[in-house]
Amino acid sequence: MPVNDPITPEPLLQLGLGFMASKTLLSAVELGIFTALAGGGRNRESLAAEVGLHPRSSADFLDALVSLDVLDRDEDGTYRNTAAADLFLDRNKPSYVGGILEMADARLFGFWNNLTDALKTGAPQNEVAHSGAPFFATLSQDPIAWRNFLNGMNGVSTPLAGALAADFDWTGRRHVVDLGGALGAVPAAVLRANPDITGAVFELPPVRPVFEEFVAAHGLADRLAFHGGDFFSDPLPEADVYVMGQILHDWNLEQRRFLLDKAYAALPEGGTLIVYDAMIDDERRRNTYGLMLSLNMLIDTEGGSEYTVTDVTRWLRGAGFRKAEARPLIGGYTAVYATK
Template sequence: MSSPEGPRPGLLDQYSQGFMVSQVLFAACELGVFDVLAEAPGPGSDAVAARLGTSSRDEMLLDVCVSQALQMEVRGGKALYDNTELSSTYLVRSHPRSQHNMLLYLARTTYLCWAHLAQAVREGKNQYLTAFGVPSDQLFTAIYRSEGERLMFMRALQDVWSVQGRSVLSAFDLSPFPLICDLGGCSGALAKECVALYPGCRVTVFDIPAVVQTAKRHFLSPEEGRIGFQEGDFFEDPLPEADLYILARVLHDWTDEKCSQLLAKIHQACKPGGGALVIESLLDADGRGPLTTQLYSLNMLVQTEGKERTPAQYRALLAAAGFGDAQCRRTPAGTYGAILARK
């Protein structure tokens, strides 16, 4: 219903300048503002600048951060800055729940693809060629276009499971599945949460060779004896034996045709009574929300070949591959939900 005063122009400013808000967070992360404040809380902007090696004009950035993730107190006429609970937990690099790497990835890669959203909509395809000059006919060759980029992507994805991993893995009781294969399991971040939550299980992380080698070099720690890695291409190579196949944020990368191909392969490898667990950000039944998932779906447009889907769309893909009895559970607070289907 329209109001007599007409629409609020401030709202348009808020939407159109929203990218500035993200950039402030990205810059503060990149510069290490939250880390410096965690080491020695309460400095003035001149002391922060000295520790970061930035210009004395850093006060502008710190003051905008105060509206997002810092607190400030004026003492003796001087502004003194500190982290908030939000930044201490999620933005300080050393915190176990830190999202620092995800913010860096969003700043350095995702943001540059989003700069070409209109072109992506026009062409119906991702923007690696426009943004980075790399052809994207082999999706993961474009995503992993350098060793540094692969490491940044793997670290970014890991951050999400450090916060939401337990809740997606406890959406269903997975204890009846002692041998689990995490297909496209990347650094093993979800596998680590899985073995912590289910003491009786072992997990094989299956991913392409370069990712497995990077995971072994940078992510694996000795206490994870119940996690193994296997190199391979899930479209081409035989899949490891397992009671349950996890596909976390894998199907959203691909077209319906490629998803069907992969799910049919999993169904073939699966034992009777075995299962497939799909973990994705789920659209509402009518596909018109939640906004975060709609934005993720646009992100799939600019960065992949896929899209986010509704539970019914995932059920249809699973059913076409032969899986029955698919149940869907959304996690209470998180962005991700889980769909468990049995053979």
């Protein structure tokens, strides 16, 4: 008989203490470690001096990043970015996705300390819990936090935008509007790949200044417009493709159905609504990332959560869409293409 592998506590301890590794990476992003190394390798002393590390912390901190596979260290002690860190965590590259990590460090890391309270009460633990004011209204009053939040959302959307632009057949489409699209990562990716298409973002008015900076930096000011408004109370701009990316998970079931009904009514016949989120697998076993994000929605919203493909397909058919096709994107995200 084969001998069973011994049961050890290491996996449980590693999981329970995972916040240590998480915070190590978040601090590295905050300090600009990867941006400092984007120009080439550096020794510990010069790198520590540039980013402000104390001599007591520098060796253990930088070597921890090596052990986490986000830095490499040569035999002579020179530190370098790994390929992934250099591509995605250098603030000066258009592929930078560290905005979401900056937002997680500034906001979510502290909120998750109150997960137990959220589990017991069902109440959010974010800025609303402290001020009682609506989340976006509160956040937009702090220019730094607001910019970090928008850049964070853009950081999440950037790799998804490229995947979506490549996956969907844009042939014959003329105008795409991203509903709640933050800085416009998705339409920007679509427009870059399809020079005959124009686009717009429908967002709350305080987003406009940061949006305009993003659009100008990407040379799309003549093709990518901004429409200020609230998708619950204002008419939706005309389009033959709407995108709702990481939107439905913010709201409760009644609000989700309202938004899907509204999009269906505004689309022309043959128009498409694209919904993407970190949808949970129907068996609720495999997409750990989606389940963690659903707990984050518990902490950070009043009624939001992630949902399954079966759930959203049922809602879309209830809104009137005659066809809904689900396709995996990247990183635990799924897109559903619904046709009117």
